[in-house]
Amino acid sequence: MKISIVGCGSISAAHIGAISKIDDAKIISVADCIAERAHSAAEKCGAKAFTSLEDMLADEKPDILHICTPHYLHVPMACAAMEQGIHVLCEKPCAMTQEQLKTLRQTQSKTGVKVGVSFQNRYNRSSLFLKDIIESKKYGELVGMRAIVTWKRDADYYASGDWRGKKTTEGGGVLINQAIHTLDLMNWLSGGISAVTAHVSNDHLQDVIEVEDTVSVLAEFKHGFRGIFYATTAHSVTSPVILEANFKDKTFRLEGDVVFEIADGLITPVSLPGDAEFFGKACWGSGHSALIGDFYDCVRNDKPFELDSFEGGNAVDVLLKIYESAQIGKRVQI
Ligand SMILES: NC(=O)c1ccc[n+]([C@@H]2O[C@H](COP(=O)([O-])OP(=O)(O)OC[C@H]3O[C@@H](n4cnc5c(N)ncnc54)[C@H](O)[C@@H]3O)[C@@H](O)[C@H]2O)c1
Numbered sequence: 001m002k003i004s005i006v007g008c009g010s011i012s013a014a015h016i017g018a019i020s021k022i023d024d025a026k027i028i029s030v031a032d033c034i035a036e037r038a039h040s041a042a043e044k045c046g047a048k049a050f051t052s053l054e055d056m057l058a059d060e061k062p063d064i065l066h067i068c069t070p071h072y073l074h075v076p077m078a079c080a081a082m083e084q085g086i087h088v089l090c091e092k093p094c095a096m097t098q099e100q101l102k103t104l105r106q107t108q109s110k111t112g113v114k115v116g117v118s119f120q121n122r123y124n125r126s127s128l129f130l131k132d133i134i135e136s137k138k139y140g141e142l143v144g145m146r147a148i149v150t151w152k153r154d155a156d157y158y159a160s161g162d163w164r165g166k167k168t169t170e171g172g173g174v175l176i177n178q179a180i181h182t183l184d185l186m187n188w189l190s191g192g193i194s195a196v197t198a199h200v201s202n203d204h205l206q207d208v209i210e211v212e213d214t215v216s217v218l219a220e221f222k223h224g225f226r227g228i229f230y231a232t233t234a235h236s237v238t239s240p241v242i243l244e245a246n247f248k249d250k251t252f253r254l255e256g257d258v259v260f261e262i263a264d265g266l267i268t269p270v271s272l273p274g275d276a277e278f279f280g281k282a283c284w285g286s287g288h289s290a291l292i293g294d295f296y297d298c299v300r301n302d303k304p305f306e307l308d309s310f311e312g313g314n315a316v317d318v319l320l321k322i323y324e325s326a327q328i329g330k331r332v333q334i
Helices: 012-019 035-045 053-059 071-082 098-111 125-136 155-159 180-190 288-300 314-328
Strands: 002-006 026-031 048-050 064-067 087-090 115-117 144-150 193-201 214-221 226-232 242-246 251-255 258-263 266-270
Touching: 002 012, 002 053, 012 026, 012 035, 012 064, 012 288, 026 035, 026 053, 035 048, 048 053, 053 071, 064 071, 064 288, 071 087, 071 098, 087 288, 098 314, 115 288, 125 180, 125 242, 125 251, 125 258, 144 180, 180 193, 180 226, 180 242, 180 314, 193 314, 214 314
Parallel strands: 002 026, 002 064, 026 048, 064 087, 087 115, 144 226
Antiparallel strands: 144 242, 193 214, 214 226, 242 251, 251 258, 258 266
């Protein structure tokens, strides 16, 4: 399979590393509007370098395009590729607005190409373990969920890319960028969030960014229970994400890719199958390789890829309602 990548910044390295492990995949081209970044990535993977997506696709059409650019470019770039019959693996968030999400989904349906969204934490051992526990109903129905994301993002992080910290190019702050993974897990594992009452604020970097660095949400779930979602990048360290699923007599706590069982006041680690091979950067999770491998398998064998613009867009639907609730100061139904 012929692969191209657009956007050769931080996350592209995780994509290149994952692709290099797949025998029948060859990166033929990479593009970045900063020529130096395109050349450096091209050198690492023996590919051609371009400074625009248009020039890259005009030179040779890949089977799959990886989109690793800033948020505001995801939908236009994905649609440009899809219209040329190219499968697309897009970094999160797959869209920034409701209009963009609609366009993306319509283009996927119209062109029939495969779309994948990089919610790699769904492939973590801990996420799969919890999904299994919930679906098995071994401990009954869920009665609550709680998520806490406390990370550190200082001014130097925002200075590392001029798209960061701006509404028009990032679409928001901690919620749409860092905490979207945890929101997606909560929405996916719970069977869906049905209403939100939310508050957002910029507590730490008021003179630096125009988007929120802190968000708190009271979530109501389709299955009739409530949950709490809290995320901030104002902390002074980046801690592993905590996600808890409460059953009547037992709670499972995911902390990074580790699971704890809590019952009768006792907290015990759960041993998970497989090993934590590449629980790479603690805050990103380790699933890029698994997700990319799964996506390629679906392209290779023409199978549906579950985490497409419809499934991967669900977290965008929820987060836009969170922003709406925070803005109007009222509960919003989804
Ligand atoms: N899945 C994850 O865990 C994860 C982790 C980090 C980042 N991301 C996502 O990956 C994407 C990129 O983030 P990043 O941290 O690598 O950002 P970055 O700023 O390091 O990289 C983005 C790159 O895109 C390039 N670019 C900008 N406009 C372009 C254009 N018109 N044409 C070609 N190249 C262009 C920039 O020059 C830059 O090199 C974002 O959507 C981000 O949310 C995902």
